[in-house]
Amino acid sequence: MSKSxxxxxxxxxxxxxxxxxxxxxxxxxxxxSDIEPEELNEEQTKSEEQENLVLFSDLGLDEDxxxxxxxxxxxxxxxxxxxxxxxxxxxxxxxxxAQTGTGKTAAFGLPLLSRVDRKATHTQILILAPTRELAIQxxxxxxxxxxxxxxxxxxxxxxxxxxxxQVKALNKGAQVVVGTPGRVMDMIKRGKLKLxxxxxxxxxxxxxxxxxxxIEDVEWIIEQCPEDRQIALFSATMPDVIKRVAKQxxxxxxxxxxxxxxxxxxxxxxxxxxxxxxxxxxxxxxxxEVEPYDALIIFTRTKTEAEExxxxxxARGHSCExxxxxxxxxxxxxTIERLKMVN
Ligand code: AMP
Numbered sequence: 044m045s046k047s048x049x050x051x052x053x054x055x056x057x058x059x060x061x062x063x064x065x066x067x068x069x070x071x072x073x074x075x076s077d078i079e080p081e082e083l084n085e086e087q088t089k090s091e092e093q094e095n096l097v098l099f100s101d102l103g104l105d106e107d108x109x110x111x112x113x114x115x116x117x118x119x120x121x122x123x124x125x126x127x128x129x130x131x132x133x134x135x136x137x138x139x140x141a142q143t144g145t146g147k148t149a150a151f152g153l154p155l156l157s158r159v160d161r162k163a164t165h166t167q168i169l170i171l172a173p174t175r176e177l178a179i180q181x182x183x184x185x186x187x188x189x190x191x192x193x194x195x196x197x198x199x200x201x202x203x204x205x206x207x208x209q210v211k212a213l214n215k216g217a218q219v220v221v222g223t224p225g226r227v228m229d230m231i232k233r234g235k236l237k238l239x240x241x242x243x244x245x246x247x248x249x250x251x252x253x254x255x256x257x258i259e260d261v262e263w264i265i266e267q268c269p270e271d272r273q274i275a276l277f278s279a280t281m282p283d284v285i286k287r288v289a290k291q292x293x294x295x296x297x298x299x300x301x302x303x304x305x306x307x308x309x310x311x312x313x314x315x316x317x318x319x320x321x322x323x324x325x326x327x328x329x330x331x332e333v334e335p336y337d338a339l340i341i342f343t344r345t346k347t348e349a350e351e352x353x354x355x356x357x358a359r360g361h362s363c364e365x366x367x368x369x370x371x372x373x374x375x376x377x378t379i380e381r382l383k384m385v386n
Pocket of ligand 1: 116144146147
């Protein structure tokens, strides 16, 4: 490896390590902290308290929704959640500029589900999404946020699937419907989806719906909703048409803009490999055998998965250590030092 490439790699690894350290510190602050108080100077403690002022339990969400968030392992609200949950609970319209990955589904899902009338079965929330995949994903997310809400029903409706099954489910009653614009419009025209008692409408990925030619359908659907409905419009970008729709239909919306964090260093080449759950460890082991590396970082979704993967890699003869918020700070620092040393 050439000297200059070495330097580039060192810099890239240093950046990742810095980010990881910051992330790990954030995680620790939200748990039963194992940092010795004397290790933090006064200034650090103050700024960390300020940074970490908001908890999900401060935002006014329903108790059953809070229980579900805990199960999901969400520790603190993401910026878009912090800024959208309160206004949506208060019934305001929202114009949110945010991409997938910022936590926007929970940003509208948690407050709107907190306000669902559990005793009623009529459709109270309609979420429009550009694709069948996103509609299903959002419906699944709503189901997981509402797992402790009794008598809760969410229904995804999208084109390419049987009308009969979806009509039957609509007849049974779903407080939340998540759908693609074409099929939603169809169901309204057939009198199967009734919006007369709708309280909230969400337009998710509005710019994508525009790009896919759905904007006229979306506007038609908005016009079928009651006058006093609440609208949350989310879009990664704000082309003129979306700005016009927002101006025309939203009522003094609170604007929330979250800067995209998904930029990649030019020195990083990204590749992916689709592998089903059971084969992940074999695929990973194979990668470790064929790819040259000095050191590497593997991200897992949970602390338990980090522990399990570490044990499995150790059993396969790889030198490996877990790094997560349950590991004392001093040990984490040592692990990071060792990771740096192998370069
Ligand atoms: P989204 O931007 O809605 O597609 O969410 C991206 C991912 O972040 C999903 O897997 C969510 O489950 C997860 N997520 C959302 N909010 C939080 C949070 N506050 N803490 C941790 N994970 C979250």
